[in-house]
Each structure stands twice: as structure tokens, then as C-alpha cells.
Amino acid sequence: MVKKLLVCVGLLLCLNSYAQDLTFTYDAAGNQTFRGPGQTTTSIQNFAATSNDTIQNLENTPINDELIVINAAPNPTSGHIRVEWQNTSQVYFKEMTLLTYTNQALSRYQFNKDTNSYAIDLSRYPQGVYIAIFTTNRGTTQPYRIIKK
Template identity: 25%
Template sequence: MKKNLTLLLFLICCISNAQQKISFAYDEAGNQIQRSWCLSCPAKTSGETPKEVADLKQEDLRKFFPTDVISYYPNPVKEQLYLKWELINDNKVTSIQLYSLSGQLVKSYTKLENTDNHTMTFGAYPNGIYTLLLLYTNGEEKSIKIIKE
């Protein structure tokens, strides 16, 4: 009986000290594509440090489609989101509205007609999913899903 109790305690200690982790993988749109469970996996770190806006290159900026005129970096965002758009046929971005997942307007940026980029601060917002709505002079709208970590 003593041997069984000792073996049971040993197994409980081994299991409780094991680092149990669940890791997830996501596609570009933010959809979960993989979930894996590992008992003693090392911690994953992306090793990717955020870049300053001045250091961004065209390949750093992400688009939903290759022909899209809106680029952004990074997503998921921690502190700041950099947006850049192309002006086509004098169709300018007039304002940007940031909505929470519940549909509540969080922040609105106006008077953007004379620029082709904007930097948004996300540091004070809670983690979650947000929607950016870009409004154009011709009445069109474009939305982007942003994940805040």
C-alpha cells in the first residue's frame, strides 16, 4: 500500500511540474487554423520586434488582397497601428472610425483629406477585436479587422 501511495504522489508531482501549453496558429484574416497541446514544450516567442514607422518597408505592410489600396502594420497590434492608403481618382479618406467588437464607437479621426497615412495609438484600449471603418469622399466605406494584444 505504501508503494502505491508513493508512486501515486510521484506521478502527481511529475504531472503538476510539467509545463502544459496550448498553442494556436492563425491565418492572415485572424481565423484559427491550428490548435496543439504539448506537455513540455518550450515557450514560443515570435522574436519579431515591432518596427518604428520610419523603418517600415513596403513588404512589412499588410493588405487583405494584393490589389487593395489600404496597408497596415502590425496586426495584432500592441501599442500603435500604422495605416497607409493610396489616393485613387481623388477619392480621399475623410475620416476613420474605430469600433469595439460590441459595435460601440471607441474613437473617431477626422480631417484626413490631405494625408495618405495615419498612426493610431492602441495602448490604452483593452485586448480584443476592433473594426476600423475608413470613410471616403465619394461615400464609400472600407472596414478592417484589427486584433489588440
């Protein structure tokens, strides 16, 4: 009887436990300044539909027609990484800014309309996460995360 009671209590404790999301904040020197519960967010998009639109038509509509697909290899990298993308006839990348995870600009590269790839040398930087911010000719930005191991 005691074993059954212990099993029931253990099962009840397991069912009531759950994983927690934690948020960590660091200063510019890399020191942890905050550790606390994470927050769950949802993304809400508004769009208008006419009487002629069907659900299928709305699903096939691109969310952002200026979005350019970016590929990078090898990612994670230990030094050199090659970033490739496909420009469209109207939208192309004109600039890329390489940032640290703390938003410090490391370098900036300029592109012309015909450029669709670039090799980045990260060997002189320490391991960590870097963000490449691509800017299109229309002024929109598109981030890409690069991991240096």
C-alpha cells in the same frame, strides 16, 4: 477476420465524419449567449454584359473602382499601429471611426485629401478585435480589422 471488420467499420466512421462550423454570440458584457451550428453563405453578384464584352474583358473590370487598399503594421499590435493607404485622384478617405467588435465607437479621426497614413494608439484599450471604418469623400465605407494582443 474480426480485425478486418473493425478496420472497415473504423474507416467507414472516418469517411462519414466531417468538421462542423459553430457560431457563437456574445452580449455587450462578453458573456456567451448562443452556441449553435454555423451557416454557409455565398455571395452573388449581378452584372450586365454587352455583345462586345468577352470573358477576359469582364475579368479585368474592377469590381469597385472606389476601393482603396489599406495596409496596417504591426497587426496584431500591442499598442501603436500605423495604417497606410493610397488615395486616388477622385476618391480619398475623409474619416475613420474606430469601433469595438460590439460596434461601440471609440474614436473618430478626420482626414484631408492629402493624408495617406495615420498612427493609432490602442495601448489604452483592452486586447481584442477592433474595426476601423474608413469613409470616402463619396460616402462609401470600407472596414479594416485590427487585432490588439
